[in-house]
Amino acid sequence: MKLSPVLLLMAVLCHMPVYASLLSLSSYDLLDTRPEVPARTPNARQEWDDYLLTLKHLENGERVLTWHPQAGQTMYKVAYKTSDGTWTEKLITDTQFAIDALLSGAVEFKVTGCESELLCRDYGNELSTILDAHNNSFLYLPQYVPGNTAFRVSYTQVADATRYTLQRSKNENEFKDIADRVHRAGFAQGHYDESVLAAGRYCYRLVTHSATQAVRVSAPACAEVDMRAMRAPEHFVAQAQAQGIYKLSWPDVERADYYRLERESLTLVTSESDSGSQVTEPAMVPADSATRFARSARMVQATPTAPTEKRTYLKSWQLVGDDKNTDKTQVHTLDTFELSGAQNYRLSACDKHAQCSAPKTLSYTVPVAHMVKGLPESATAQALNQNTVKLSWTDVPGADTYTVTMSRKGAYWQSRYTGITDTSFTQEIYLAGDYRFEIQACLDSGFCGQTSQVGTELRFSLGSNSSMTPSVLVVPERVNPGAAFEIKWAAPRSGEVAHYEVQGELQSTLIKGAFEQGPDGYYAFRRPALPHGRKYCYKVRAWFTTGEAGAYTPTQCVAVGETVFDEVDNFQINHVSRYDFNVSWEAKQGASAYLLELQTRTDDGKIRWQPVYYGEQTRVMQQLGPYHLHHYNRLGHLAMRVSACNSDRVCGNHMRAYLRNISTAAFLNPVYLPHKAPACISVPQQIESGEPLSVNWCETQHSGVAKYELLGELQNVILTVTVDTARRDMHQLMTTTRNNLEAGREYCYKARAVYQDGSVSGFTDKVCTQIGPLEYPAPTDFSVKALTEKNHFELSWKIVSGASSYLMEQQTRLGVWQTVPCQLRKIAFGWLACTVQASATQKVPELDKVVYRIAACSRNGKCGNFTRLSFNPNPAPVMYRDSLGNLYQAEQAVGVGAIAYYKRVKGPQGWYWQPLTLSQWQQLALQPIKLNAPSLNVTKK
Known part of the structure; x- marks a missing residue:
């Protein structure tokens, strides 16, 4: 029987006090079953389920699955899975699906919209149902419910029922009643609106009560x-399509609405740096105590200084x-090379509600040579006049800046101009000669692409009159090590000369003044003996009484001794981040070390090359501070030179690189603390017995040094010198010679600077050298244990194989050691000990x-390397207070080993120290304090 609208309204109103929430859904079920545009029911589920799958009965009793139409879909694929696990799929053009009358039991339904028979999007939410073919009934609910979301459980009303009980369990274990519903005549379905549930799997069953x-x-x-x-995408792969072009692909993921693809990149992060803060320990706590108890949280305090902006490039995932x-x-242009060609991707599958899977990662590397459109093309160099050049080129996709490199034929230097944001560059030329130019496209994070050569060489004469140039320059081709030599030249063919200027040795002007013409008709400038192993080059120009300067002569070079190495190749200074400059060069075969020097200018205007690195590396990361800014402003550029050195510390020819156009923002302020320490320290790895040992170190890259201290040989400070009193080796490294060191062991050294304001720098790295064959390695596991007798301690160590005896010494004051009598005894297998x-x-x-x-020592008394141990025989407890004012203390018996922790509490007989476990101690937030003696006068239990 079909109810009229009036009767329907009366039925609803009669049940409104109890079933008001079911009004719209019940009305929809009983009204026209095929509206032109199905309306969504006012159910919270519509907010998270676009399809809104629903089971319903038609007037003829047929069971149908219905859903909301999806925009842009011309047909739908219906899939259902029966209890045996079999999936069946049907393609239809309607928005409802008639369920087979014989289909019974547990069934899952899901529907997806299709643009064509072959192009279907992922399935929407599934419906979990129980179908009963016997009485044509069902129980259904959404198979998946997002977190923090309510949902509805629906069921069929059967004609002979009097009431219904809905039961729920977690994981189908124990079912409990959650709702009772009376049978509502005239309604095909009943519903229960579930509240928000915690995460988990919930099962429902319907108990139908009948009178018959x-x-x-x-x-x-x-x-x-x-x-x-x-589910995360599987089989995420990359296939090269062409040089620099890769196709990333993956199979479809069920329920995925879209895929999120991300690539690892470098992101500029700007923050207020706390590098200006100094972490200090409160004055009342000994430094060693604070170190020992560092396992307790928030034990040290930071004294803030004015914050400075810190800009760093960090790895991050970019969409x-x-x-x-x-x-x-993926087309790999320059902007995909932040990681120097390493390509790292991650892929996630996401549903309609932006809930995404765990990412699937993929990595591959693109050679720099395969970069797409990575070279500045159509690059040209044009001489605007006799001393100005203009370069131009086409834009490179993804480039942030460009770097221009300029070099002069026959010269051992490069000049690099960085941070160019335009596609043209104009520069004045200061030295006559043939020039070559190169261009690179770069990213702000520091990576630069391949080098593009700009045309052919350009010659610049600087508009000089050759008759005003000294007519002849004579430099010896080679001189012996330690020998002085003369540079000679003849007067220009025209003009009245006031004086001559001689440049060379990479020192800019060596001398500028009047010279006497010799009997041979030449002017001469005598040079003292220079460090051997390399070439030195010179040029001369004349200054005339008119104030005009002539052009320089062509450069002439002299080799002092045998040249040990030619210039290194590919010497570059690259600005890789705001504060970091990557200084690099190619290794030289046979080189033992490399000497890197920074160009500075003295107060009297002289050029000076200051060593800043001596070691085996071919790449140095350099930061710039106030010291470098001072010399950059004096010179107008940042210049460094490098030379390869052999095992005898003789270095070959220099290669120079100049960096110009540096922003002042690239210079750290305040000072970068490592600049206050000596820039390098060096000793040979091993020398022969009886041979003197040379220890060499660099100056600091900071001004205001009062003195340098050299520490080593287990004797604390062994040498103190100033900049003026320090001996220098031929490369201008500060040096000292250590004589009569006992052979058979290793000696280690480090250096630091003491400043005029009283501050002390950090140490250099520790470097060690071995004199002669090693007699014995240092004993291991050297440790201490307190004994019951007061001030008595057991020192123990592992036995050194082959040793006949042991030398035990105690330090009485810095640098002074005295022998300690030690009665050896075995305390365990492989262990020795003595009591002190x-x-x-x-x-x-x-x-x-x-x-x-x-x-460890041999029978003839020769000893090997030492192991050192320090401890406090009677350390005072370190006191702490928490935010509530409670007192705590931590103590060690001998300053090493286990720590005892206590809290001061009040008991029936007064205050006492209550022991704490390490776990309890680590949960506390404490501040170190200092207490007067009476406050500590309590009993320990």
Whole structure:
């Protein structure tokens, strides 16, 4: 019987107090079943389920699956899975699907919209149902429910039922009643609106009560709440299509609405740097104590200074795109080379609600030579006049800046101009000669692409009159090491000369003044003996009484001794981030070390090359500070030179590189603390017995040094010098010679600077040298244990194979050691020990500790390397206070080993120290404090 609208309204109103929330859905079920545009029911589910799958009965009793139309879809694919796990798919053009009358039991339904028979998007949410073919009924609910979301459970009303009980369980274990509903005559379906549930799998079953039949219990239908994660894409691969062009692809993922593709890149992060802050320990806590108890949180405090801006490039994932396609073609232009050609991707599948799967990663490398459109093309060099050049080129896709490199034929230098944002560059030429030019496209993060050669060489004469140039320049081709020599030249063919200027040795002007013409008709300038192993080049020009200067002569070079190495290749200074400059060069076969020097200008205007690195590396990361800015402003450029050196510390020819157009923002301010320490330190790895040892170190890259201290040989400071009093080697490194060092062991050194304001720099790296064959390695596991007798301690170590005896020494003051009598005894297999007495009076004052060292020795008394051990025989407890004012202390018996932790508490008999475990201690937030003696007068339990 079909109800009229009036009767329908009366039925609804009669049930409104109890079933008001079911009004619209019930009305929709009983009104016209085929509206032209199906309306969405006012159910919270429509907010997260676009399809809104629903089961319903038609007037003829047929069961149908319905859904909301999807925009742009001409047909739909319906899939259902029966209890045996079999999936069946049907393509239809309607928005409802008639369910086979014989279909029964647990069934899952899902629907997807299709643009054509071959192009279907991913399935929407599924429906979990229990179908009963016997009485044509069903129980259904969404199979997946997002977190923090309500949903609805629906069921069929059967004619002979009197009431219904809905039961719920978690994971189909124990079902509990959650709702009772009376049978509502005239309504085909009943509903239960579930509240928000915690994540988990929930199952529901319907108990149908009848006056004529026994109670019927349905099979359970289940839903997953906040559990279903998108499956990550599989078989994510990259295939090269052409040089620099790759196709990324992956198979479709079920339920995916789109795919999120990201690429690892470098991102500029700007923040206020705390590098200006100094982390200090409170004055009342000994430094060694704070170090020992560092496991407690927030024990050190930072004294803030004025914040400085810090800009760094950090790796991050950048979105390539959110796309429904399952492939992506990547064209690798310059802007994809932030990681120097390493290409790292991650791919996630996402559903309609932007819930994405765990990412699938993919990595491959693109050679720089395969960069697409990476070279500045159509590059030209044009001489605007006799001393000005203009370069121009086409834009490179993805480039942030350009770098121009200029070099002169026959010269051992390069000049690099960075940070060029235009596609043209004009520069004045200061020296006559033939010039070559190169251009690179670069990223702000520092990576530069391949070098593009600009045309052919250009010759610049600087508009000089050759008759005003000294007519002849004579430099010896080669001189012996340690020999002085003369540079000679003849007067220009015309003009009245006031004086001559001689340049050379990479030192700019060596001399400028009047010269006497010799009997041979030449002018001469005598040079002292120069460091051997390389070439030195010179040029001369004349200054006339008119004030005019003539052009320089062509450069002539002299080799002092045998040239050990030619110039290194590919010497570059690249600005790789705001504060970092990558200085690099190609290795020279046979080189043992490389000497890197920074060009500076003295107060009297002379050029000076200051060593800033001596070692084996061919790449140095250099930061710039106030010291470098000072000389950059004086010189107008940043210049460095490098030479390869042999094992005898003789270095070959220099190669120079100049960096210009540096922004002042690239210079650190305040000073970069490592610049305050000596820039390098060097010793040979090994020398023969009886041979003197040379220790060499660089100056600092900061002004205001009062003195340098060299520490080593387990004797603290062994040498103190100033810049003026320090001996220099032939490369201008500060040096000292250590004589009569006992052979058979290793000696280590480090240096630091003391400044005029009283501050002290950090140390250089520790460097070590071995004199002669090593007698014995240092004993290992040198440790201390307190004994029950006061001030008595057991020192123990592992036995050194082959040793006949051991030398034990105690440090009495810095640099002074005395032998300690030691009665050896075995305490375990492979272990030796001896007992010593140590008290506070034996501490080294500067260290506030007692210090021992031990070495293994042979029968003839020669000893090997030492192992050193320091400890405090009677350390004071370190006191702390929490935010509530409670007192705590941490103590060690001998300054090493296990720490005892206590909290001060009040008991029936007064205050006492309650022991704490390490776990309890680590949960505390404490501040170190200093207490007067009476406050500590409590009992320990």
